Amino acid sequence: MLTCIFDVQQSFDGQHGLRLRLQSQDGSTGRLRTARHGVDRSMSDVATHARRSTSEADDRSKALFREIAGQGPEKTLSRGFAVVRDSAGGVLTTSKVQAGTALQIQFKDGVLRTRSEGESSE
Template structure:
């Protein structure tokens, strides 16, 4: 079966297991459970023809059809083919006869229906002509009556429209006056609310500005005190000294003096002269 499926797309129509006759012991290997299970699970019928008429195996018991000998299997298959061929031929003949009969009946029905349709169409055309003439006369009469009524209704309608227009204009004037008063009242109320909100915002901003000015004043005074505390006298009083060159300018870097240069050193209570022996960077 594996080789069959490798070379064919569809399953075989049937599986045939045959073996020639011999000793009974020579057929014992066919009494196999796995082989019998495979036969039961195959999707197509299995025919067996094993040994002689007296021989019987497990495969014969589970097969679709059991034949006494291998030759009878071939004969049985041939009979099935012949029977199926005859059945197909008979079915084809029956189909052809039924088709011919149906075609004849359909042809007769078509002719009959065609005649009925033609006759019915002629009757409908005649009826439509008569009915159209009657309807045209009725429409003409109704049109004259409708035109007369329309004229009367038009005159009445114009008068009603004029009266209704005057009333509508008066109502519109009253509604407009009410609407203007309502709008003015709403605008005045909104103006009052906006003015109150502006006053509140101005008060908050004024308070915030005063607080910011006071904070800035306090910080300025603190900075002035700190600056005053950092003056030269206070710095010299903490043990520092100021070195000046011969022109009186403060010396802040080693690069500003040279060995042998005369400088003055200022202390809190006075100054002394000095000479630079060496420069160390």
């Protein structure tokens, strides 16, 4: 009969590892070596899969970051939208401004400075 004992160990550099000890109750060293070899191969497969999965996740997160970074205001402005700012440069997200308020409207090709006539009733 084979008994498997797993120990979690921490190395000097802070890494954690899994150590496997196989013990044979009946002294059958051949079966013990075969079992150990199979477990070692399985552990190696798990480590390889974990490294591959981590690498793929890293690649996907970097691609998403590049996509998000590429969605800056210039791309939106090139599609015909504009950014409206108050005189301090803060972005306005509402039409509720007082008449005479200084505004800056940013288009893809420049900034238009204007004044509000007040909120429309539409």
